[in-house]
Amino acid sequence: MNKPSTKASGLALPALHRREVLALGAGGILAASGLGSRAQGKAPPPPPAKPSGQVVVGLSQEPTAFNPLMPGIEVDETVWMQIFNTMWLAQPDGSLVPDLAAEVPSEANGGISEGGLAWKVKLREGITWHDGTPFTAEDVKYTLELINAPGFKARTRVGHSLVKDIKVTGPLEISWRMEKAYAPYLALLSNTFIVPKHLLEKAADPNTAPFNGAPVGTGPFKWGTRTPGDNIQLVANEKYHGKGPYLEKAVLKYVPDQTALYAQFRTGQVDLIIGTGIPANFYAEAVKLPGRKVVKIPSASLEVLMPNLEHPALSDKAVRKALYASINKQAIIDIVFYGLHIPTESFMPQESWAYDPNLPKQVYDPALAGKILDDAGWKRSGSGVRMKNGVPLEFAVSTTTGAALREQCQQLMQQDWQQIGIKMAINNMPAAVIWGEFYTRSKFQSLLVGTAFRTVIDPDPAHRFGSDAIPAKSGNGANQMQWQNAEADALMKQGQETFDTAKRKEIYQKLQVLVREELPILPIYQYAPVEGYKEGLIGYQPNINARQNTWNMGQWYWAK
């Protein structure tokens, strides 16, 4: 708690970042857990006729990047989703609902044709930018082109770089071609915010445009004021094209220390805690707070042990199987994480439509682990550490310093593995070091890390698992495990080229079986972060398909 920088504590717990969020089809958990609209009480009062009141949302990281196309971290999206809109929006149940577009293109409605190569989108009528200028197809064209513009500091060009030949075919009609069929692009566009051409093209350099400090969009809230290091105030856009907004003002309040943030939630200075959420050790107390609702929310992030498959010992599948069999998952979850998180076998979130629930369950069995190693030829040496062909079975597990709960996990694993002749060292470093070249260039031996394995909300994990996605081998992606598997590559290629959900589900289930067998990652648990809000706030609804649960803030209001 006495961490000097709580900003670092955000970085120190990347697992809590729902930065990449999960695929379509997450209705199940919401309905089952009552986190959906039922959580708000039986018959909520109707919204006010005119925007009124304010909400103070507590965040443990500070939003600082306001151009939604430029590099930013997950928390910046809390602002982007209020100011801007996307073509379509993913709902908690997984469906895509048109927003700036009049309908979501599909092969059925002719919006996507030629096997995924030709796209055509009709836009909604009557939308205006916050400054009153009408929104048109030119804005969409400008946005897609800006992302690929050579000098522009675009956050990512994944998917967008395949877009060619953009044509405005009417004031509210746009079409383009794709270099190759790429099904995840539908999901990517649900997270691509459209920016105004008329403001950004006037700037000498869009990287430094005044717009980036005072954004203008089409969303439910307009940019108000910002006190750096403290808060951002947004005001209602009364000409919004959708439902709402019902609040006159929305304040995004930055409280860097998670414990301080929780204290402010307790004393009522912030109305909600979202994002990194309420720390697990306060959960039991928080659920008893009067006048506060505290909910476990679905998250697409997994805690995994990420081996570097180029490590001489970890490259052996038998070693990974033995390691996995001797991780006491339940003890980690129950003892260290207060029973909050959910054990998992898949790289896919359990709410995903592509999730395979029939994967073999991991059983904690050190004896079996020892046998696997014996059979694979890893013999105990004099020092008690197993050896094979002169290679000792020892490696380091790294994670971010200051993540106290993770450090406890490391100790549990260390003890378990020591008993079966595996020597594990703990090598922790600050977040800025871990996530630098150490991670991106695969300089680690193994990492204890929280991350997700998809493309935005699509189940496609090609940039995490593809053989051509290994940065340490000049690849372009985030396959830091350095996993290379021809069968997996073929499946992922097929998955990207197929637009039929049923067929894709089959493909990704095969991939999950393969990953569970090969263990390029050792999945430990799926995160179940805790968020909380003041009673009387209507409309808050966790959405595993949105990156932040301010996704529908335009529809929030206070029961009065």
Added chain:
Amino acid sequence: MIAFLLRRLGQSLLLLLIVSVIGFAILHLAPGGPMSQFAAGGDMTQADLDRIAEQLGLNRPLPVQYIEWLWRMLRGDWGVSYRDQQPVLHIIASHIGATLELMLTSTLLAMVIGAWVGILGAIRRYSLFDSLATVGAMIALSIPTFWFGLVVIYVFSVGLGWLPSGNRYTMGDGSFLNQVHHLIGPCIVLALVSTAVWSRYMRSSMLEVVNQDYIRTARAKGVPERQILLRHALRNALLPMITITGLHVPTLLSGALVTETVFTWPGMGRLFLDSISYRDYPVVMGILMFTAVLVLMGSLLADLLYGVADPRISRSGR
């Protein structure tokens, strides 16, 4: 006097250059970098990271980066924050108000109470008051700030509900009284340590003076005790305090790292911590240089004031 000033300024510039080289080197040689915050999420590809690093000039050799930085700095361009996309000067300016508000209030409080406790302790040496003040100062100096801050929050905010648990003001209520209310907690924490320091300095400084011959002479002449203390003793006892005050100026503006974090105070201290953890090089360097200039100015100011307050230390003869 002018020669003295010029010499001091020359030394200061050299010092600033050295500070900048060391600061730049330490910052950039530390492992990790500004791109790590984006890499953590995993939705940017290596090509994206490489492209942005190139656009920020991070892939150039370190000496080249330093010279570019120095050249921009000399022309008054402090650079643009990697994290915030805003000019560094703009960012520093937007955090300094909160820090000044907090530091001025707590320093004033600490000076007044500290001086009073110190003077009284010196006059009534070895009295109960003096002993209590000594013990109190020792305790205050040994309490870790973050711990005391948490205790204040726990007792007065969470427990008693008297004080807000942090922030500069309540959202939606920017009134003066509301701001004063929010100042109390962090001020107590910050003033505690400073009061202890000031009181110890004041006490020893005063003790030295009251034992001087001229005080005894004044007493022998029958000058009223009150006048002796205020006009003769205090004036001279305050001299060493000027140096301490001068050296305290940078703290006023660079903020209190721990207290600002515990009390969610949006000032310079927290900005510095945030910027370091994000490896936001331009902002960290900006704050570093800003603080270095303040330290040099503070000590120069103290030297000059010393000469004004005590003509015996006049520089004109040198």
